[in-house]
Amino acid sequence: MTDVRVRIAPSPTGPLHIGTARTALFNHLYARHMGGTFILRLEDTDVARSTEAFERDILDGLHGLGLEWDEGPGVAGRDERGPYGPYRQMARLPLYAAAAERLLAADLAYRCYCTPDDLEAERKRQDAAGEPSRYPGTCAALGPAERAALEAQGRSSALRFRVTPGVVAFDDIVRGHVEIDTSALGGDFVIVRADGTPLYHFTVVVDDAEMAITHVIRGEDHLSNTPKHILLFRALGHQVPAFAHLPLILNPDRTKMSKRKSQTAVDDYVAQGFIREALVNYLALLGWSTGTEEEILALDEIVARFDLSAVNRAGAVFDRERLEWMNGQWIRRLDPDDLADRLLPFLDADRILGRIDRLPSHDEVRAIVPLVQERLPTLGAIGDVAGFLFVAQPAVDPALVVPKRWDTATTADGLEAARAAIEANGEVAFDAEGLEATLRALAEVRGWKAGDLFMAIRVAVTGRTATPPLFETLVALGFGRTLARLVRARDLVRELDAPA
């Protein structure tokens, strides 16, 4: 155990976002690699937009990815664990009030009586003059008598933090040396609104200071906030933590990842059958690499190899195709029983949507795992890959049954001949090897290309041109159903020729 303490601080104002999951993962990786502590804190001060449903979505989503936290709210209920609580900002309001009092008493912050109209007028003036907008310091030097006069008028006051002139410099673990002149920060900034609500820059620093956070690992979109945070850490008399700003996640067009252009909710990926092993592996590679060719890595392997200073600066494009590929790779690595278990909810969803007629048992699904395991980019693809097994009759387009080099008569003849040969073999000989031998011999005797015959049979019994291997598929379907589907398709193909 080291004293490394890292945290994520999501706001429960939306479902768990891919970017939040990636930030959580990198914090988790660093904490686990270093033997430190990973903390989850909820920034729920935006009362109007925060909901319990979003909170649950975030906690459940992180939990589902296997990113357990050591301190913070419990997964299911309200009970927290850890000695630095509370871990919800709304339960920490007295702590912010006390910190604000300290800054005020030390004159590191002051009361600002400007009304929204005053500030708006000043902004307009600066705009017209082509000046960058900044608080002009109207209330920075009010004396006690002036303050008393403003208060006598009934004016309420916000609290502003004094931004000291000079340069703030820090060594970001990812981005290297960063320097920002405090004149670029827009002047003294509000830390507590007139209605008493503490603002983000203030609460995040009070929390990080009081929770003894050693490393702030977060998205690059926060880089420009860091100088303000450093000034606040110093003013609160706290050691400044180390910072690591992770590269932005980008849409394929290299703009910042957005809901409009990419699927951003982790839930949606899970609902489509992306598995946690693949999501974690993929997210880890969004901004980090092992420096080798290795790319399929389990969470514990990533923990062992993770190095915060090896994180890239360049934005990382979210490439859904690559994620699908990686998901397929991970599905192949699952234990067959585990895969069968994970497929069942997706089959049940297909049943509810009427895509299949019945929910197969675990054993039935387990039996077809060898046929489908290498063919699933997602768990949700199971209906496409094997749904024909669980319907009374697949939808068969007779035109699709006819192979390119065949006409309808040959196709009907081929299906009938296949049916007769399979039936003649009998149910006892109904296995993949026997079927293949029988049907190849049939093609040979009739002078057909085996591929044409097989394609006609494939579409006849499944309705699809791409399926798991044909003979195994027929076995999975069973003797009786195979024969019945061949007869039905044969008749459908014959009807193609019937006069209209």
Ligand code: GLU
């Ligand atoms: N609520 C902020 C976010 O999720 C926290 C930022 C931070 O880590 O400082 O973006």
Ligand code: ZN
């Ligand atoms: Zn003011």
